[in-house]
Amino acid sequence: MRVIKKQAIIMYSLLNANEPISGLVLAKQSGLSLKTVKKEIDTLNDYLNTVGFQIVSRYGVGYECEILDEKKFSHFAESFKSFYHNHHYFENNQRERVHFIIRRLLTNTGNLFISDLADDCCCSPSIINRDMIEAKALLSTFRLQVKNKTNNGLIVVGNEWDIRLALIYEHKIYKRFPSEIDYDEYDFSRFFLSGLGIYKQLKSLVLEKLKQNNLHMSGLVMGKVAYTIILSITRKAYSDNLELPEFTYTHASLLPSYQAAKEIWESLAATDDVTYTEIDILTLAGVISAYQTYLPSDLNFLEYPEDFYKLADEFLDYFDSFYNIKYFDMISFREDLACNFASLFFKTIYHISVDHDIVSNLYSDGLSTLDYCMILYKFIKEKTSLEASIYDIASFYYIFNEFVTAMNKQIKRRVLVTLRSGYYKAKNLCSNLSTIKTPYDIEFIPAEFSDLFRYNPNDFDFLATNIEAKDLDDSLKSKVLPVFYFRKNIDFVRFINQVNKPKYFRTHEMVAIEDIYYPKDIKNGKDLYDYIAAEVLKSCENLEAFFQEVDERNAILSPERKNQLAVLRSFKDILHQTFLKIIICDKPFRFKDEMIQTIIVYNSRDNNVEHLQFMSRFIARLMHSDELIFTFERMTDYEIVRRVLEESE
Structure with a gap:
């Protein structure tokens, strides 16, 4: 039985009341009709017997709590008030219902029917049938199907590995709405050994072994590695349905992460009396390879590092067909691409996708970085065999951001300084600018000697001069920076600001x-x-x-x-x-x-x-x-x- 919002309001009012409360008052507080209040109280009473009390009606007075077991009642009342204040009850909106249904489907071991889900969610079977459409769509992203057997009800059909990936994703959703009053979710929590402190111990163990083996991993994904280990333990009974990619059996033992995975399982076996097999080691090695952060030096330890650099080079050529980027320094960007391609390679092998909500939280100052990511997605779909989803490209978002930053540093604006009757003034200006960190190439030509120099106006971006506009060629007028004329010195700050805001970028x-x-x-x-x-x-x-x-x-x-x-x-x-x-x-x-x-x-x-x-x-x-x-x-x-x-x- 799940306690939903309208029921929680009724219970909270009664638990905090010193005297009976009329049905009309409860209806007003919960926003329900009097008839619905009576119906919700009847539904609650079927459950409240197990926690030591009931809600009873006193004719002509109202509703109040009748205590059946003082100890159970006190424990429940204290827990419930705490959870109510923290808003940890079941809202019963569609999103929560859908994820609740998915968790029930993934952990169900008996017969589960639409009517059972309707009772759990306190709604009609027709609502559950509508929710099932979205639940099936979400499960399909993990390559899982829901089938309705005549006698056995609803069951999830698919590879045990995909079920474990779906469980890890759903556990993250579940943690946002923790509630000890949701007793029916015990089957879900037990798969993650919740409340036993195992999770934190495993994260510490994973971090220790990764450091010892000189492997790097973000703390944001280290928890998923820990949950992978936990599910290997708690769902060992389902191992017969575990189908792993061929890569696991042929190459996983050659990965740098294999030794770390082996040491993790050996430590668990020594301290917690956990049994494991070679498949558990190989699987963990593959998962670590998918989640680890690669440095250029890490690629040398992979079997075919040149393949990832080749993929990076092919993408740069493809990228250049959209944007002319060859005049930028691509060395660092190429290495970052190769490292991310290595990570993407292992993610696609083990069907580990980037979480959708991570992508939705990405923010860009402009749209160009996202455009670059989309071009990468086009490249992967058109030119490679990697089975990546659009969400997986989010892992490249940050290196494209770094690419844009590095590109800005490489852009050099050519500025021509030419002053009339001012050879030394122009030279002094260029000398002063050279001592200031600017992204510009500054050149100077005394106006008196400009005829001796052959230069094309298109060879530079801006002109700093005190020559009057009427004496300039039309091709030069649009490039003049309006910062002159000062008697002795140029306003350097204004000069730099003008160059930094070129007209064609306004x-x-x-x-x-x-x-x-x-x-x-x-x-x-x-x-x-x-x-x-x-x-x-x-x-x-x-x-x-x-x-x-x-x-x-x-x-x-x-x-x-x-x-x-x-x-x-x-x-x-x-x-x-x-x-x-x-x-x-x-x-x-x-x-x-x-x-x-x-x-x-x-x-x-x-x-x-x-x-x-x-x-x-x-x-x-x-x-x-x-x-x-x-x-x-x-x-x-x-x-x-x-x-x-x-x-x-």
Whole structure:
């Protein structure tokens, strides 16, 4: 029997009352009808007998607790009040019910029917049947099926290894709602030896053996290794159904983690009288290999380290087909990729997927890092045999973040300093800038001698000069930094700030008032694409290919939809233009299973990496800003967009 929220409110009121409480008062406190209160009390009484009391009705007075066993009652009342204050009762919402059903299915050893689950969850069988659809879908991600046998009820069919992976995942969910009053979950808790302190001991043992064998692992996943060991002990009776990948029998004993796994089991056998087999060692070695954090030196101990570097090189070539990255230093990034490919290789072998909620918690300053992850996912699906899910790519998220940071450090802006009547002033400026840590290449040419130098304006990004604009070529005017003219010294801080904010990265200047559109009667994705083709991007060619790329990108990474806003962009530069368009519909409509009203369509010519990175950061600002409330008056909305984008700079 599970105590759900409405029942918990009734019990809490009665346990804290010094006198009987009328049914009307209980109904008001719990938000139920008087008839439902009576029904819930009858349901509770079937269970409360076992904990030493009952709820009885005194005619004309109300309800109160009648104690049958003082000791049991005191223990229950103390525990229940504590759990109630900590909100650890069963909410009975669909998400909790679904996970409860999954846990019952995974641990059931007898006959389990829909009616049993309905009684446990205090709801109708029709609700359980609806919940079963989601429960089956979640179990299918672990390659498990639910079958309904006529005489035996519901059973889970699948490999014991996949059942253990599902149990570990569900245990994490279960720990969020611990409650000792949920007695029916004893079968689930016992598989994890809860309350015996084994878990902490195992984590310490795993950490000790990993250090001794010079292996590295994040503390976040070390607990999963401990639970793998626990389930190998508590579910030994199910070992006959344990089907492990062929790799376990042929290669696991050659892994660097094999010695650590062997020492862990030997320690357990010596101190806790635990029995184990060679398969237990091999399995643990594979799991450690999947969860461990690889360093470049660790790859040398694997049987085929060159394969992971080859995979990294193939991906870099693939990556370069989207973004021109070959002029960046890729040595560190290549090593990080190889290490993560090694980890992904073992995860796919043992069907260990990244938890969905970890991916949902990822946050990016912009969208570029997530785009890089999605390109990696495309590469894995198109060019490799790795059976990775979209969630598994989350493990690469952080190395792409580091790649972006390292890339920013490598970008060198070429700045030309030329001053009229100021050879020594220009030289002094360059000398001073060279002592300041800047990401710029600073060159100087005295204006008096500029005719003696042959230089192309396109060879540098910015011009620092005191020459008047009317005396400059048109090709140079757009590159001038407005920081001159000072009598003696340059304002170095202002100079650096100007260089750090190049004009073509100022996204708010890319949005003109005519780049905001107000379509009417958009009802679906087809209507949206037709409008974009007819009004927004009518001068562009290859729109069909662009929309196909947009759909492919969104199929892998659905655009974040804050403010009922969707982002449309292709992985490749198909349109050969740089633009940012904002479409504001008159009413929300369903697009990719979400309700949206605002659409941002953007592109960067030649997929310039630096440009895309800055651009995506500004777009993320639009997506998350609380100020993005449109008035459907063009000038006002344009000012709103400009203000939000300027704040993001």
